[in-house]
Amino acid sequence: MTDSVKYLLAEDQMPKAWYNLAADLPVPLPPPLHPGTGQPLGPDDLAPIFPQAVIAQEMTSERWVEIPEPVREVYRLWRPSPLIRARRLEKALDTPARIYFKYEGVSPAGSHKPNTAVPQAFYNKQEGVKRLSTETGAGQWGSSLAFAGSLFGLEVEVFMVKISYNQKPYRRALMETYGARCIASPSTLTEAGRAILAKDPNSNGSLGIAISEAVEVAASRDDTKYALGSVLNHVCLHQTVIGEEAMQQMAMAGDSPDVVIACTGGGSNFAGLAFPYIRENLKGAKVRIVAVEPASCPTLTKGRYAYDFGDTGHLTPLVKMHTLGSTFMPPGSHSGGLRYHGMAPMVSHVKELGLCDARSYAQTECFAAAVQFARAEGIVPAPESSHAVKAALDEALVCKAEGKSRSILFNLSGHGHFDMQAYTDFFAGNLRDPNFADDELQAALDALPTVG
Ligand SMILES: *Cc1c(COP(=O)(O)O)cnc(C)c1O
Numbered sequence: 001m002t003d004s005v006k007y008l009l010a011e012d013q014m015p016k017a018w019y020n021l022a023a024d025l026p027v028p029l030p031p032p033l034h035p036g037t038g039q040p041l042g043p044d045d046l047a048p049i050f051p052q053a054v055i056a057q058e059m060t061s062e063r064w065v066e067i068p069e070p071v072r073e074v075y076r077l078w079r080p081s082p083l084i085r086a087r088r089l090e091k092a093l094d095t096p097a098r099i100y101f102k103y104e105g106v107s108p109a110g111s112h113k114p115n116t117a118v119p120q121a122f123y124n125k126q127e128g129v130k131r132l133s134t135e136t137g138a139g140q141w142g143s144s145l146a147f148a149g150s151l152f153g154l155e156v157e158v159f160m161v162k163i164s165y166n167q168k169p170y171r172r173a174l175m176e177t178y179g180a181r182c183i184a185s186p187s188t189l190t191e192a193g194r195a196i197l198a199k200d201p202n203s204n205g206s207l208g209i210a211i212s213e214a215v216e217v218a219a220s221r222d223d224t225k226y227a228l229g230s231v232l233n234h235v236c237l238h239q240t241v242i243g244e245e246a247m248q249q250m251a252m253a254g255d256s257p258d259v260v261i262a263c264t265g266g267g268s269n270f271a272g273l274a275f276p277y278i279r280e281n282l283k284g285a286k287v288r289i290v291a292v293e294p295a296s297c298p299t300l301t302k303g304r305y306a307y308d309f310g311d312t313g314h315l316t317p318l319v320k321m322h323t324l325g326s327t328f329m330p331p332g333s334h335s336g337g338l339r340y341h342g343m344a345p346m347v348s349h350v351k352e353l354g355l356c357d358a359r360s361y362a363q364t365e366c367f368a369a370a371v372q373f374a375r376a377e378g379i380v381p382a383p384e385s386s387h388a389v390k391a392a393l394d395e396a397l398v399c400k401a402e403g404k405s406r407s408i409l410f411n412l413s414g415h416g417h418f419d420m421q422a423y424t425d426f427f428a429g430n431l432r433d434p435n436f437a438d439d440e441l442q443a444a445l446d447a448l449p450t451v452g
Pocket of ligand 1: 111112113140141229230231263264265266267268269270337338382384385413414415
Protein backbone atom coordinates (compact mmCIF):
# COMPACT_ATOMS: atom_id res chain seq x y z
CA MET A 1 0.00 0.00 0.00
CA THR A 2 1.44 3.32 -0.98
CA ASP A 3 -0.28 5.40 1.67
CA SER A 4 0.49 3.18 4.69
CA VAL A 5 1.08 4.90 8.00
CA LYS A 6 2.33 2.05 10.22
CA TYR A 7 4.91 -0.53 9.22
CA LEU A 8 4.51 -3.50 11.54
CA LEU A 9 6.58 -6.65 11.81
CA ALA A 10 5.15 -9.96 12.99
CA GLU A 11 6.54 -11.32 16.26
CA ASP A 12 8.54 -13.97 14.42
CA GLN A 13 10.26 -11.24 12.40
CA MET A 14 11.83 -9.83 15.55
CA PRO A 15 15.65 -9.94 15.26
CA LYS A 16 17.22 -13.07 16.78
CA ALA A 17 20.56 -11.35 17.42
CA TRP A 18 21.88 -7.99 18.56
CA TYR A 19 24.45 -6.28 16.34
CA ASN A 20 27.88 -5.40 17.74
CA LEU A 21 29.47 -2.46 15.91
CA ALA A 22 32.83 -3.23 17.60
CA ALA A 23 33.27 -6.07 15.08
CA ASP A 24 33.29 -3.62 12.17
CA LEU A 25 35.02 -0.52 13.54
CA PRO A 26 37.99 0.54 11.39
CA VAL A 27 39.90 1.52 14.56
CA PRO A 28 39.37 -0.47 17.77
CA LEU A 29 37.78 1.16 20.81
CA PRO A 30 40.33 2.45 23.38
CA PRO A 31 40.20 0.02 26.36
CA PRO A 32 38.66 0.90 29.73
CA LEU A 33 41.30 1.37 32.43
CA HIS A 34 41.43 0.27 36.07
CA PRO A 35 40.95 3.39 38.25
CA GLY A 36 43.74 2.30 40.62
CA THR A 37 46.44 0.92 38.32
CA GLY A 38 45.69 2.73 35.06
CA GLN A 39 46.07 -0.63 33.29
CA PRO A 40 43.48 -2.01 30.83
CA LEU A 41 40.62 -3.61 32.67
CA GLY A 42 40.21 -7.39 32.78
CA PRO A 43 36.96 -9.34 33.21
CA ASP A 44 37.88 -10.07 36.86
CA ASP A 45 37.86 -6.35 37.68
CA LEU A 46 34.17 -6.14 36.77
CA ALA A 47 33.09 -9.43 38.39
CA PRO A 48 32.08 -7.88 41.75
CA ILE A 49 29.46 -5.69 40.10
CA PHE A 50 28.33 -7.39 36.84
CA PRO A 51 27.35 -10.97 35.95
CA GLN A 52 29.75 -12.92 33.71
CA ALA A 53 27.46 -12.93 30.66
CA VAL A 54 27.21 -9.14 30.75
CA ILE A 55 30.99 -8.75 31.18
CA ALA A 56 31.54 -11.04 28.19
CA GLN A 57 29.17 -8.89 26.11
CA GLU A 58 30.92 -5.74 27.28
CA MET A 59 34.19 -7.04 25.83
CA THR A 60 33.13 -9.16 22.87
CA SER A 61 34.18 -8.45 19.31
CA GLU A 62 31.71 -10.93 17.82
CA ARG A 63 29.51 -9.28 15.23
CA TRP A 64 26.22 -10.90 16.26
CA VAL A 65 25.15 -11.83 19.79
CA GLU A 66 22.16 -14.14 20.09
CA ILE A 67 19.13 -12.76 21.96
CA PRO A 68 18.21 -15.51 24.46
CA GLU A 69 14.77 -17.03 23.90
CA PRO A 70 13.43 -15.98 27.37
CA VAL A 71 14.42 -12.39 26.55
CA ARG A 72 12.71 -12.56 23.16
CA GLU A 73 9.64 -13.88 24.93
CA VAL A 74 9.50 -10.79 27.16
CA TYR A 75 10.33 -8.49 24.22
CA ARG A 76 7.17 -9.85 22.57
CA LEU A 77 5.07 -7.93 25.13
CA TRP A 78 5.72 -4.82 22.99
CA ARG A 79 8.19 -5.70 20.23
CA PRO A 80 8.57 -5.40 17.32
CA SER A 81 7.80 -1.74 17.91
CA PRO A 82 6.06 0.20 15.13
CA LEU A 83 7.71 2.30 12.46
CA ILE A 84 5.38 5.17 11.64
CA ARG A 85 5.33 7.47 8.65
CA ALA A 86 4.53 10.95 10.00
CA ARG A 87 2.26 11.84 7.09
CA ARG A 88 0.21 14.37 9.05
CA LEU A 89 3.33 16.13 10.25
CA GLU A 90 4.64 16.23 6.67
CA LYS A 91 1.36 17.91 5.63
CA ALA A 92 1.42 20.35 8.53
CA LEU A 93 4.96 21.36 7.61
CA ASP A 94 4.12 21.37 3.90
CA THR A 95 7.41 19.61 3.26
CA PRO A 96 8.36 17.26 0.45
CA ALA A 97 10.40 15.28 3.04
CA ARG A 98 9.35 11.73 3.97
CA ILE A 99 9.44 11.56 7.77
CA TYR A 100 9.52 8.21 9.58
CA PHE A 101 9.87 7.54 13.28
CA LYS A 102 10.58 4.37 15.20
CA TYR A 103 8.36 4.49 18.29
CA GLU A 104 9.87 3.01 21.47
CA GLY A 105 7.23 4.53 23.76
CA VAL A 106 5.09 1.38 23.36
CA SER A 107 7.15 -0.51 25.99
CA PRO A 108 5.57 -1.00 29.45
CA ALA A 109 7.91 1.61 30.96
CA GLY A 110 7.31 4.00 28.06
CA SER A 111 10.80 4.16 26.53
CA HIS A 112 13.55 2.13 24.85
CA LYS A 113 15.19 1.32 28.21
CA PRO A 114 13.46 -2.06 28.80
CA ASN A 115 15.35 -3.32 25.71
CA THR A 116 18.42 -3.60 27.94
CA ALA A 117 16.75 -3.88 31.37
CA VAL A 118 15.19 -7.21 30.37
CA PRO A 119 18.38 -8.98 29.20
CA GLN A 120 20.35 -7.56 32.14
CA ALA A 121 17.78 -8.91 34.62
CA PHE A 122 17.73 -12.25 32.74
CA TYR A 123 21.54 -12.75 32.88
CA ASN A 124 21.67 -11.80 36.56
CA LYS A 125 18.88 -14.23 37.41
CA GLN A 126 20.64 -16.98 35.44
CA GLU A 127 23.79 -16.48 37.52
CA GLY A 128 21.97 -16.66 40.84
CA VAL A 129 21.96 -12.97 41.70
CA LYS A 130 19.15 -11.99 44.12
CA ARG A 131 19.21 -8.19 44.05
CA LEU A 132 20.04 -5.42 41.59
CA SER A 133 21.09 -1.93 42.52
CA THR A 134 20.96 0.97 40.13
CA GLU A 135 20.55 4.72 39.79
CA THR A 136 17.94 6.72 37.98
CA GLY A 137 17.64 10.37 36.99
CA ALA A 138 14.12 11.20 35.82
CA GLY A 139 13.01 7.65 36.62
CA GLN A 140 12.86 6.10 33.15
CA TRP A 141 15.69 3.66 33.80
CA GLY A 142 14.60 2.89 37.36
CA SER A 143 11.09 2.00 36.22
CA SER A 144 12.47 -0.11 33.35
CA LEU A 145 14.71 -2.14 35.63
CA ALA A 146 11.92 -2.41 38.22
CA PHE A 147 9.68 -3.85 35.48
CA ALA A 148 12.37 -6.31 34.34
CA GLY A 149 13.16 -7.31 37.93
CA SER A 150 9.53 -8.08 38.61
CA LEU A 151 9.39 -10.46 35.62
CA PHE A 152 12.48 -12.41 36.70
CA GLY A 153 11.91 -12.34 40.47
CA LEU A 154 14.79 -10.02 41.39
CA GLU A 155 14.72 -7.40 44.13
CA VAL A 156 15.54 -3.98 42.70
CA GLU A 157 16.97 -1.04 44.68
CA VAL A 158 16.99 2.29 42.88
CA PHE A 159 18.96 5.37 43.93
CA MET A 160 16.98 8.24 42.44
CA VAL A 161 18.52 11.70 42.04
CA LYS A 162 16.96 13.65 44.91
CA ILE A 163 15.55 16.53 42.90
CA SER A 164 13.67 14.09 40.64
CA TYR A 165 12.62 11.99 43.64
CA ASN A 166 10.85 15.07 44.95
CA GLN A 167 9.59 16.37 41.60
CA LYS A 168 8.51 13.11 39.91
CA PRO A 169 6.42 11.17 42.42
CA TYR A 170 4.62 9.22 39.67
CA ARG A 171 7.79 7.61 38.30
CA ARG A 172 8.57 6.63 41.88
CA ALA A 173 5.08 5.17 42.22
CA LEU A 174 5.60 3.22 39.00
CA MET A 175 8.83 1.69 40.37
CA GLU A 176 7.03 0.76 43.57
CA THR A 177 4.15 -0.73 41.56
CA TYR A 178 6.70 -3.08 39.98
CA GLY A 179 7.97 -3.90 43.48
CA ALA A 180 11.23 -1.92 43.56
CA ARG A 181 12.58 0.11 46.46
CA CYS A 182 13.34 3.73 45.60
CA ILE A 183 15.78 5.83 47.68
CA ALA A 184 16.53 9.54 47.31
CA SER A 185 20.21 10.11 46.44
CA PRO A 186 22.47 11.27 48.05
CA SER A 187 21.38 8.96 50.88
CA THR A 188 22.83 7.98 54.24
CA LEU A 189 22.95 4.30 53.16
CA THR A 190 26.36 4.55 51.50
CA GLU A 191 29.80 6.05 52.15
CA ALA A 192 29.55 7.94 48.87
CA GLY A 193 26.19 9.44 49.80
CA ARG A 194 27.29 10.34 53.34
CA ALA A 195 30.43 12.06 52.01
CA ILE A 196 28.35 14.27 49.70
CA LEU A 197 25.84 15.07 52.47
CA ALA A 198 28.64 16.01 54.88
CA LYS A 199 29.78 18.64 52.38
CA ASP A 200 26.33 19.75 51.26
CA PRO A 201 23.37 18.57 53.36
CA ASN A 202 20.97 20.12 50.81
CA SER A 203 22.53 18.47 47.76
CA ASN A 204 19.98 17.91 44.97
CA GLY A 205 22.01 14.93 43.83
CA SER A 206 23.17 14.04 40.33
CA LEU A 207 23.41 10.94 38.18
CA GLY A 208 27.14 10.73 38.93
CA ILE A 209 26.46 10.62 42.68
CA ALA A 210 23.63 8.10 42.36
CA ILE A 211 25.88 5.81 40.29
CA SER A 212 28.51 5.93 43.05
CA GLU A 213 25.90 4.86 45.61
CA ALA A 214 24.50 2.03 43.50
CA VAL A 215 27.96 0.68 42.59
CA GLU A 216 29.03 0.82 46.25
CA VAL A 217 26.02 -1.27 47.30
CA ALA A 218 26.73 -3.89 44.61
CA ALA A 219 30.44 -4.03 45.39
CA SER A 220 29.83 -4.50 49.10
CA ARG A 221 27.17 -7.25 48.96
CA ASP A 222 27.55 -10.78 47.60
CA ASP A 223 23.89 -11.14 46.66
CA THR A 224 23.72 -7.84 44.73
CA LYS A 225 24.92 -6.76 41.30
CA TYR A 226 24.74 -3.41 39.57
CA ALA A 227 22.92 -2.53 36.36
CA LEU A 228 23.55 0.52 34.18
CA GLY A 229 20.91 1.83 31.78
CA SER A 230 23.13 3.47 29.16
CA VAL A 231 26.73 4.30 28.21
CA LEU A 232 28.31 0.82 28.34
CA ASN A 233 28.98 -1.35 25.28
CA HIS A 234 26.54 -4.08 26.28
CA VAL A 235 23.74 -1.53 26.65
CA CYS A 236 24.40 -0.11 23.17
CA LEU A 237 24.45 -3.73 21.94
CA HIS A 238 21.03 -4.57 23.42
CA GLN A 239 19.47 -1.45 21.91
CA THR A 240 20.41 -2.44 18.34
CA VAL A 241 17.20 -4.44 18.20
CA ILE A 242 15.68 -1.00 17.37
CA GLY A 243 17.79 -0.37 14.29
CA GLU A 244 17.60 -3.96 13.03
CA GLU A 245 13.80 -3.78 13.14
CA ALA A 246 13.77 -0.31 11.58
CA MET A 247 15.81 -1.54 8.61
CA GLN A 248 13.29 -4.28 7.87
CA GLN A 249 10.43 -1.80 8.27
CA MET A 250 12.00 0.82 5.98
CA ALA A 251 12.31 -1.95 3.39
CA MET A 252 8.57 -2.70 3.86
CA ALA A 253 7.95 0.99 3.17
CA GLY A 254 10.01 0.67 -0.01
CA ASP A 255 12.24 3.47 1.26
CA SER A 256 15.61 3.99 2.91
CA PRO A 257 16.67 6.92 5.06
CA ASP A 258 18.93 9.72 3.84
CA VAL A 259 19.36 10.86 7.42
CA VAL A 260 19.04 8.98 10.73
CA ILE A 261 18.49 11.01 13.92
CA ALA A 262 18.38 10.21 17.64
CA CYS A 263 18.85 12.09 20.90
CA THR A 264 21.84 11.32 23.11
CA GLY A 265 22.02 11.25 26.91
CA GLY A 266 24.35 8.34 27.58
CA GLY A 267 24.05 7.39 23.92
CA SER A 268 22.12 4.11 23.96
CA ASN A 269 18.96 4.87 21.98
CA PHE A 270 21.14 6.63 19.41
CA ALA A 271 23.43 3.59 19.23
CA GLY A 272 20.41 1.33 18.95
CA LEU A 273 19.02 3.02 15.87
CA ALA A 274 22.24 4.26 14.29
CA PHE A 275 24.81 1.47 14.67
CA PRO A 276 23.19 -0.87 12.13
CA TYR A 277 23.14 2.05 9.67
CA ILE A 278 26.79 2.86 10.44
CA ARG A 279 27.59 -0.78 9.58
CA GLU A 280 26.05 -0.21 6.15
CA ASN A 281 27.92 3.09 5.79
CA LEU A 282 31.19 1.25 6.47
CA LYS A 283 30.26 -0.99 3.54
CA GLY A 284 29.69 2.01 1.26
CA ALA A 285 26.18 3.32 2.04
CA LYS A 286 25.88 7.08 2.54
CA VAL A 287 23.35 7.69 5.28
CA ARG A 288 23.85 10.86 7.30
CA ILE A 289 23.82 10.04 11.04
CA VAL A 290 22.95 12.80 13.52
CA ALA A 291 23.20 12.72 17.32
CA VAL A 292 21.22 15.44 19.13
CA GLU A 293 21.95 16.64 22.64
CA PRO A 294 20.71 19.42 24.94
CA ALA A 295 22.56 22.72 24.81
CA SER A 296 22.60 22.59 28.63
CA CYS A 297 24.62 19.35 28.66
CA PRO A 298 26.56 19.37 25.37
CA THR A 299 28.80 16.36 25.86
CA LEU A 300 29.53 15.56 22.20
CA THR A 301 29.62 19.13 20.93
CA LYS A 302 31.56 20.84 23.76
CA GLY A 303 33.08 18.03 25.83
CA ARG A 304 36.64 16.77 25.62
CA TYR A 305 37.47 13.30 24.26
CA ALA A 306 39.47 11.96 27.20
CA TYR A 307 39.68 9.26 29.83
CA ASP A 308 37.31 10.04 32.69
CA PHE A 309 35.33 8.41 35.47
CA GLY A 310 31.71 7.46 34.94
CA ASP A 311 30.70 8.66 38.41
CA THR A 312 31.31 11.47 40.86
CA GLY A 313 32.77 9.25 43.60
CA HIS A 314 35.38 7.82 41.19
CA LEU A 315 34.53 4.17 41.85
CA THR A 316 34.02 3.25 38.19
CA PRO A 317 36.68 2.38 35.61
CA LEU A 318 38.19 5.13 33.47
CA VAL A 319 36.74 5.13 29.98
CA LYS A 320 37.65 7.23 26.97
CA MET A 321 34.64 9.30 26.06
CA HIS A 322 33.39 12.79 25.35
CA THR A 323 33.04 14.26 28.81
CA LEU A 324 32.24 17.52 30.55
CA GLY A 325 34.23 16.24 33.55
CA SER A 326 32.86 13.93 36.26
CA THR A 327 32.69 16.87 38.68
CA PHE A 328 30.65 19.02 36.29
CA MET A 329 27.10 19.68 37.44
CA PRO A 330 24.90 20.30 34.38
CA PRO A 331 22.24 22.98 34.96
CA GLY A 332 18.76 21.62 35.66
CA SER A 333 16.50 20.91 32.71
CA HIS A 334 13.42 18.81 32.06
CA SER A 335 15.40 16.27 30.07
CA GLY A 336 16.77 14.45 33.11
CA GLY A 337 17.63 11.46 30.92
CA LEU A 338 20.08 13.56 28.91
CA ARG A 339 21.77 15.15 31.91
CA TYR A 340 24.93 13.05 32.20
CA HIS A 341 28.51 14.35 32.07
CA GLY A 342 29.78 11.60 29.76
CA MET A 343 28.86 9.79 26.56
CA ALA A 344 28.97 6.12 25.59
CA PRO A 345 32.60 5.28 24.65
CA MET A 346 31.28 3.60 21.48
CA VAL A 347 29.30 6.69 20.47
CA SER A 348 32.24 8.97 21.33
CA HIS A 349 34.57 6.82 19.24
CA VAL A 350 32.15 6.83 16.31
CA LYS A 351 32.00 10.63 16.53
CA GLU A 352 35.83 10.89 16.61
CA LEU A 353 36.05 8.66 13.53
CA GLY A 354 33.70 11.00 11.69
CA LEU A 355 31.00 8.34 11.40
CA CYS A 356 28.31 10.63 12.82
CA ASP A 357 27.54 14.33 13.31
CA ALA A 358 26.38 15.96 16.52
CA ARG A 359 24.35 19.07 17.23
CA SER A 360 22.66 20.62 20.26
CA TYR A 361 19.36 22.42 20.89
CA ALA A 362 17.96 24.45 23.79
CA GLN A 363 15.03 22.91 25.66
CA THR A 364 12.37 25.52 24.79
CA GLU A 365 12.82 25.05 21.03
CA CYS A 366 12.59 21.29 21.61
CA PHE A 367 9.31 21.63 23.53
CA ALA A 368 7.92 23.83 20.75
CA ALA A 369 8.81 21.09 18.24
CA ALA A 370 7.32 18.40 20.50
CA VAL A 371 4.03 20.31 20.75
CA GLN A 372 3.91 20.71 16.98
CA PHE A 373 4.58 16.97 16.62
CA ALA A 374 1.90 16.05 19.20
CA ARG A 375 -0.72 18.17 17.44
CA ALA A 376 -0.05 16.42 14.12
CA GLU A 377 0.74 12.84 15.17
CA GLY A 378 -0.98 12.55 18.56
CA ILE A 379 1.98 11.19 20.51
CA VAL A 380 3.40 13.42 23.25
CA PRO A 381 7.19 12.98 23.13
CA ALA A 382 9.34 12.57 26.23
CA PRO A 383 11.39 15.78 26.77
CA GLU A 384 14.51 13.76 25.87
CA SER A 385 12.98 12.53 22.61
CA SER A 386 11.88 16.07 21.74
CA HIS A 387 15.50 16.80 20.82
CA ALA A 388 15.29 14.23 18.02
CA VAL A 389 11.89 15.62 17.01
CA LYS A 390 13.35 19.13 16.74
CA ALA A 391 16.22 17.91 14.56
CA ALA A 392 13.82 15.98 12.30
CA LEU A 393 11.63 19.07 11.93
CA ASP A 394 14.66 21.17 11.00
CA GLU A 395 15.75 18.61 8.39
CA ALA A 396 12.22 18.58 6.95
CA LEU A 397 12.23 22.37 6.71
CA VAL A 398 15.56 22.30 4.89
CA CYS A 399 13.96 19.88 2.40
CA LYS A 400 11.12 22.37 1.99
CA ALA A 401 13.47 25.30 1.44
CA GLU A 402 15.48 23.32 -1.11
CA GLY A 403 12.44 21.69 -2.72
CA LYS A 404 14.02 18.26 -2.16
CA SER A 405 12.24 15.10 -1.01
CA ARG A 406 14.63 13.38 1.37
CA SER A 407 13.82 10.51 3.71
CA ILE A 408 14.23 11.25 7.43
CA LEU A 409 14.20 8.53 10.09
CA PHE A 410 14.28 9.41 13.77
CA ASN A 411 13.96 7.55 17.02
CA LEU A 412 11.05 8.60 19.22
CA SER A 413 12.68 7.08 22.29
CA GLY A 414 9.73 7.50 24.65
CA HIS A 415 6.44 9.17 25.48
CA GLY A 416 6.09 12.09 27.88
CA HIS A 417 3.09 11.01 29.95
CA PHE A 418 5.10 11.25 33.17
CA ASP A 419 6.56 14.60 32.15
CA MET A 420 3.42 16.69 31.76
CA GLN A 421 4.60 19.14 34.42
CA ALA A 422 7.34 20.11 31.99
CA TYR A 423 4.73 20.78 29.30
CA THR A 424 2.67 22.78 31.81
CA ASP A 425 5.76 24.85 32.61
CA PHE A 426 6.42 25.35 28.91
CA PHE A 427 2.86 26.59 28.25
CA ALA A 428 3.06 28.92 31.26
CA GLY A 429 6.25 30.44 29.84
CA ASN A 430 8.19 29.25 32.87
CA LEU A 431 10.82 27.25 31.00
CA ARG A 432 14.16 28.88 30.59
CA ASP A 433 17.23 27.87 28.67
CA PRO A 434 19.79 27.82 31.44
CA ASN A 435 23.05 29.42 30.55
CA PHE A 436 25.81 26.94 30.09
CA ALA A 437 28.62 27.90 32.45
CA ASP A 438 31.78 27.81 30.36
CA ASP A 439 33.99 28.65 33.35
CA GLU A 440 32.55 25.76 35.39
CA LEU A 441 33.09 23.47 32.43
CA GLN A 442 36.70 24.60 32.19
CA ALA A 443 37.22 23.91 35.89
CA ALA A 444 35.73 20.42 35.54
CA LEU A 445 37.87 19.71 32.46
CA ASP A 446 40.98 20.91 34.30
CA ALA A 447 40.19 18.31 36.97
CA LEU A 448 40.13 15.40 34.48
CA PRO A 449 42.38 12.54 35.56
CA THR A 450 45.77 12.36 33.85
CA VAL A 451 46.25 9.06 32.11
CA GLY A 452 49.17 7.44 30.31
C1 LIG B 1 16.97 7.80 29.19
C2 LIG B 1 16.33 8.33 28.01
C3 LIG B 1 17.08 8.88 26.95
C4 LIG B 1 18.56 9.09 27.01
O1 LIG B 1 19.32 7.93 27.17
P1 LIG B 1 20.20 7.31 26.02
O2 LIG B 1 20.99 6.25 26.69
O3 LIG B 1 21.05 8.39 25.43
O4 LIG B 1 19.27 6.75 25.02
C5 LIG B 1 16.41 9.32 25.82
N1 LIG B 1 15.07 9.22 25.72
C6 LIG B 1 14.31 8.70 26.71
C7 LIG B 1 12.84 8.65 26.53
C8 LIG B 1 14.92 8.23 27.88
O5 LIG B 1 14.17 7.71 28.85
